[in-house]
Amino acid sequence: MNRTPWRPLAAIALALTLAWPVLSAPAPDLVVYGDYVLTMDPEQPEIPDGAVVVDKGVIVAVGPRPEIDRRYVAARSIDGAGRVLMPGLVNGHTHSAMTLFRGMVDDLDLMTWLNDYVFPMEGRFVDPAFIRAGSELACWEMIRGGTTTFVDMYFHPDEIAGVVQRCGLRAIIAAPHIDYPSPGFSGWDDSFAAAEDFVRRWQGREPRITPAFAPHAPYTVSPRHLRATVEKAQALGAPISMHLAEAPAESAYIAEHFDTTPVQHVAGLGMYRLPLIAAHMVQLDDRDIALTAAAGVGAVHNPTSNMKLGAGISPVPAMLAAGVKVGLGTDGAASNNDLDLWEEVRMAALLHKVDSGDPTALPAGQALAMATRLGAAAIHMEDSIGQLKVGMQADMIQLAVDKTRHQPIYDITSHLVYVLDSTDVVTTIVAGEVLMRDGTVLTIDEAALRKAVDGRRDEIRAVLGKKPEGE
Incomplete structure (x- = not known):
């Protein structure tokens, strides 16, 4: 029997069989x-x-x-x-809208910088329009530089959340509350109530946005109020982001008033029982590190900001060796002066070599992990981001x-x-x-952004008494 006519059909069948995995x-x-x-x-x-x-x-x-x-x-x-x-990179600590204060004043210690310049200028300029322009500028910079998730702590968090929602980034947005008057608030009572309201309204509202509480620091929030934050965050299942053990002045204040360290102070108030993102973590002793590791608290290293403000060098190698989840942050652009996390990766790798005198300290792979996998763990999101892995x-x-x-x-x-x-x-x-x-950001109108930023810059420059460019 002549089977020749069937050969083309056989070839087609074989081709379909080979192509089956694709088809x-x-x-x-x-x-x-x-x-x-x-x-x-x-x-x-x-x-x-x-x-x-x-x-x-x-x-x-x-x-x-x-x-x-x-x-x-x-x-x-x-x-x-x-x-x-x-x-994508994880920026564990920043103040997004402070991009509008970039380069406003430099080369000062933390407390002079805060009390004489930042707090007064915030009181004068920070309003919803300021936050929208500054946050959009921050988001543009982070998208352009490869940061995909950031932890923010700044005023008018609804405005920040709106910008994040539109631009497409992922963020933990922490609503600040403090014992003193701040933009839009007379003190603790109204700022804390607003923070709770923000957390309640944004929980489950946008998959890319996680609302959080942000008591500013242990030297600006009383023990009673820190306990109130703990109770409310625990009840709502919300994380907390705060500045902790940032500078010698903070450590001196806590030692004078509470006879302990900043870490042990907030741990004793219940902070270490919750998903806490602790920014800076510079002034630490061995017990602080052991407590932080045991509690699973995330520590965010901000090398550029800490160096610029003379705050000291965080004991990152010791924390990593103890099992602390350490990530990286830029801090705000008023103290950095950018949101470039690649600079923080390189600074971290180099800083701890020169600090220890050991060129093997904090090798490249570990520094990069602090901006990705370890950074995700530091902000308690290791199950969803920080690795290219099925299910992430x-x-x-x-x-x-x-x-x-x-x-x-x-x-x-x-x-x-x-x-x-x-x-x-x-x-x-x-x-x-x-x-x-x-290299082109698709979700933010750069020309409109530049126009908005230029307008706010001119207002701030007039108060600072600086002459316009070209004069």
Whole structure:
């Protein structure tokens, strides 16, 4: 029997069989590629020529490009030639709208800077319009630099939340409350009531926004009021963000009034029983570190701000060795003067080498982890962000490594810490949504933003008595 006529059909059947994995594959929303995929997952840290698959804002697959291409045909894709693909950065402590005070006054100690300049200028200028412009400027800067999640502590948190909602970033937004008059408030009672109201209204309202309480610091909030924060945060299941053990003046105040350290003071008031994000953590003794590790409190290291204000050097290597969850933060742009987390990664890696005299202290991989995986743990979000891993939120960035100044490349982690910077970020994605493509921020009107910022700058400059540019 002549079977020749059936050969073409057999060939077609064989081709369909070979193509079956692709034809039957699910159609996810997005595939993002990278010549280097740095997952920050200790079990699979680096994938050469890899890809990440995203569906409905969540990572559904991570692996080598050939395997991903065989299994998935996505609705959209982003090429990875000459790119590193990695988790977005986590800024564990900032005051977003203070971008409008960037460079206003420098080279002062913390208490002079706060009491003589920052607090008075805040009282004069901070209103909802100021917050909208300053927060949008901060979000633009963070999107441009590859920060995908930040922890904020500033006035008019509803305005900040609105900006975050529109621009697409992820944030823990902590409503400040303090014992003294502050913008919009006469003191503790009304600021604390407003903070509680904010937390209640924003819980569950927007998946990318987590509302939190923000008692300013143990030297500006009384023990009775700190206990009230603990009780309310516990009742609502909300996190707390606060400045803690930041500077010698704070330690001296707490020692004089309460005969203890700032850490032991707030721990004794119940703060360490809750999801606490403790910013700065500079002035610590061995017991402070042990308490922090045992309680699972997140410590946020702000090297640039701490150096600039002469606050000291946080004992980060000792905290990491003790098991403390340590992340990185920029602090506000009034004391940094930018929100560039890549600078903090590099500063942290270098600062602790010179402080200890040990060039092996805080190696590149550990410094980078503090801005990603460890940073996520420090803000109690390690189950959802900080790694490129199945089930995690699709918060990721691409950096260009194809420029002449990037060559040669031997170790991509070393390059990220010691060679690359924020200008090398080309793509920023949060929850599967592309916020920046090819270095252009897509969710913020830059021209309108510049106009708003220029207007506020002129008002502040007039009060400072500075002449306009060009005069």
